[in-house]
Amino acid sequence: MQNTDRAISSTGTTARPPVRAAAVDRLSRARPTQVRLWIMTAVMAVAAVVWLLPFVWVVVTSLKPTPDIIRVPPEWIPWHLTGEHYNEVLFSSSRTARIGRAFLNSTIISLGSVALVLVTSAMAAYPLARMRFPGRDLIFGTLVGSLMVPNVVTLVPQYILIQRLGWLSTFQGLIVPEAGVVLAFGVFLLRQFFLSIPTELEDAARIDGANAWQIFTRVILPLSHPALAALSIFAFRSAWNDFLWPLIAVNKPDMFPLPVALALLRGAYSSESYGPIMAGAALSAVPLFIVFLVANRRIVEGVQLSGLKG
Amino acid sequence: MFAGRRRALRRRVSPTPYLFLLPACLLFLLFRVYPLVNGLWLSFTNARLGRAEYAFVGLSNYEKLLDDPRFLLSLVNTAYYTVASTLPILALPLLLAVLLNRGVACKALLRGAFFFPFTLSVVTVGLAWLWLLDPVVGPFNYYMRRIGLPMPSLLAEPQTAMWGIVLTSVWWVTGYYLVIYLAGLQDIPRHLYEAAAIDGASAWRSFWSITVPLLRPVFLFVFVIHIIGSFQIFGQVFVMTQGGPGDATRTVVQHLYETAFQSLFHFGSASAMAWVLFAVILVFSLLQFRILRGHAEY
Numbered sequence: 001m002q003n004t005d006r007a008i009s010s011t012g013t014t015a016r017p018p019v020r021a022a023a024v025d026r027l028s029r030a031r032p033t034q035v036r037l038w039i040m041t042a043v044m045a046v047a048a049v050v051w052l053l054p055f056v057w058v059v060v061t062s063l064k065p066t067p068d069i070i071r072v073p074p075e076w077i078p079w080h081l082t083g084e085h086y087n088e089v090l091f092s093s094s095r096t097a098r099i100g101r102a103f104l105n106s107t108i109i110s111l112g113s114v115a116l117v118l119v120t121s122a123m124a125a126y127p128l129a130r131m132r133f134p135g136r137d138l139i140f141g142t143l144v145g146s147l148m149v150p151n152v153v154t155l156v157p158q159y160i161l162i163q164r165l166g167w168l169s170t171f172q173g174l175i176v177p178e179a180g181v182v183l184a185f186g187v188f189l190l191r192q193f194f195l196s197i198p199t200e201l202e203d204a205a206r207i208d209g210a211n212a213w214q215i216f217t218r219v220i221l222p223l224s225h226p227a228l229a230a231l232s233i234f235a236f237r238s239a240w241n242d243f244l245w246p247l248i249a250v251n252k253p254d255m256f257p258l259p260v261a262l263a264l265l266r267g268a269y270s271s272e273s274y275g276p277i278m279a280g281a282a283l284s285a286v287p288l289f290i291v292f293l294v295a296n297r298r299i300v301e302g303v304q305l306s307g308l309k310g
Numbered sequence: 311m312f313a314g315r316r317r318a319l320r321r322r323v324s325p326t327p328y329l330f331l332l333p334a335c336l337l338f339l340l341f342r343v344y345p346l347v348n349g350l351w352l353s354f355t356n357a358r359l360g361r362a363e364y365a366f367v368g369l370s371n372y373e374k375l376l377d378d379p380r381f382l383l384s385l386v387n388t389a390y391y392t393v394a395s396t397l398p399i400l401a402l403p404l405l406l407a408v409l410l411n412r413g414v415a416c417k418a419l420l421r422g423a424f425f426f427p428f429t430l431s432v433v434t435v436g437l438a439w440l441w442l443l444d445p446v447v448g449p450f451n452y453y454m455r456r457i458g459l460p461m462p463s464l465l466a467e468p469q470t471a472m473w474g475i476v477l478t479s480v481w482w483v484t485g486y487y488l489v490i491y492l493a494g495l496q497d498i499p500r501h502l503y504e505a506a507a508i509d510g511a512s513a514w515r516s517f518w519s520i521t522v523p524l525l526r527p528v529f530l531f532v533f534v535i536h537i538i539g540s541f542q543i544f545g546q547v548f549v550m551t552q553g554g555p556g557d558a559t560r561t562v563v564q565h566l567y568e569t570a571f572q573s574l575f576h577f578g579s580a581s582a583m584a585w586v587l588f589a590v591i592l593v594f595s596l597l598q599f600r601i602l603r604g605h606a607e608y
Contacts (some may be wrong), residue, residue, distance in 0.1 A: 036413070037413055037414065037415060038415065040409065040412060040413060040414045041414040041415040041416065041420075043409075044406075044409055044410060044414050044420050045416075045420065047406070048420050048423035048424060049423075051423060051424055051427075051481075051484075052423055052426065054427075054438050054439065054442055054481060055426070055427065055430070055438060057438070057441070057442060057449060058434075058437075058438045058441070061441065069447075070446075070447045071447075072446075072447055072452055073452055073456075074447075074448075074449040074452055116337075119333065120333045120334040120337050121334060123330045123331070123333055123334060124330065124331050124333070124334030124335070126330055127326070127327035127328075127330045127331060128331075131326065131327040133323060133324070133327040133328070134323060136327070139331065139335070142343075143338065146338070146342055146343075148538070148592075148595070149342075149346060149588070150538055150541070150542050150584075150587065150588055150591055151542065152542050152544075152563050152566065152584050152587060153346060153349055153584045153585065153587070153588045154341075154342065154345035154346055154349060155566070155570075155580075155584065156349060156352060156566075156570050156577050156580050156581050156584065157344070157345035157346075157348040157349040157352060157581070158341065158345040159570075159571075159577075160348070160352075160357075160577065161340075161341075161344065161345060161348075176337070176341060177341055179337065180337050180338065180340075180341030180342055183334060183337055183338055183342070184338070184342070187334060212326045212330070216330070237429065240431065241430070241431035241432065242431075243431060243432050243433055243544075243545045243548075244544055244545065244563070244567070247548075247567075248567070248571050258431070258433075259431045259432070259433040259434075259545075260433075262431075262433045262434065262437065263433045263436075263548065263549055266437060266440075266549065274441050274444075277437055277441075278437070278438075278441065281433075281434040281437045281438060284430075284431060284433075284434050285429070285430050285434055288429040288430075289426075289429065291429075292422070292425075292426065292429050296418060296422050297418065299425070299429075300418075300421065300425070300489050300492075303486060303489045303490065
């Protein structure tokens, strides 16, 4: 790789005499020549395909009948397509394969958590971005500081709290703590975004007699769709994929979210029957995959916002 | 006029901002601050599941941890995992980001392909790799045999099991750091590279003299996030090895989970473990701030 880089840069620069910076700038915008562009693209495309092979293998396995699954050498094309494993984990009445139910639980938990995060963090971010009041910097500083606290530190006391509230194995026992984990990040993200909205619109609304709540709901929120979408995806992913907290906070199989149900599914089958396990694993990836296809750019923006300014 | 309005707002303390903050503060105080403080208190008590009153026992939980060989081993294992995974997690996403940033077609699609594993849950990732690394019928060992590198079963050998976990984690999170690096690379002004190229610098030289120094804040972020995450590694181990073979992949959070929720239900001791881990993470993070601090100036 380094050699190609070097070769490319030498063709890109030494072929031309040094000229004025502006001219170089213009030339260099056009620099990735077509050949080089397609070689790089091909190399990276191969790398990307190899990168995705582990998941391809999951999907392929889930579509093969059991005898084909354990065949050596590995077959990458499911010659005898079957939906039996999906059927089993989704619709079987067996006590272990409750992936369908778990899918529903995960959906409820994740959407609930997203809603709670959106409401609480947007409401908190607005005054932190736009109003002056005693304690503002302290509140914001505490929220941001809490991002450095590892979640595992609150695991045991949170369990005791949920137990005392009588929330073990309930939706609220999963939704509220999941929202709590994302809250500080959400406030931070939305505050950054609100700060970037010009104040003129709010001032105009205020002159027209709008109060703070009206300005928040009618001016600020409608302008904040990109940030709200990024936060929703972030919160959804966080709740959908969380494993440790639901593993502890849920004791009833009917209330398991997907990651817990999958982990226990693994224990329920012998190691040779990877079919149902891989079907469950593939199913669990579907919602975020769809979100991802639709909002690839939004996800990336969310990650980058979280990264560089956090 | 607006400045005057703001001054007026500042003078009288209106309840409005506090009403807006109320729901978030309730959630935050009850589910973040209270557990944090309570956890510290628990670590000085003999709290157990089902025990109604917790007695203060001073530092005894912490002292016992020092005598608990499995806890110390789990701490060593966790540190081993963190160190072993740091270089690949710093270098591989950076390499991919630099290559993607040098001009490819369909950049968003390629970036998406590398990012995809990060959208999966740790359980899905763990199961996928458990199956890939299956010693008998898994493709990984099959292809290693075919290219003449017969591998012992990665996860079944105490010497290599942690590397199986590292491999899995790297696959899982590389896309996340790739996206972070890409953002950092895009913030580096192009004219620096052009000036370097005019001065005859090779791409390799530009990388080390421009890219690496200017990415310092990004490295710091990646380091700190990686340290916080990898010291808390649990899901991969739970799904793939259950801490085995022997205790070769037993990690702190797994030990904590078993202490508090599987065998002993000893909340006090588990809380002490959590705070020891917190302290370790804090020390590592501060060290990195020390080493990598400094402002990028363009």
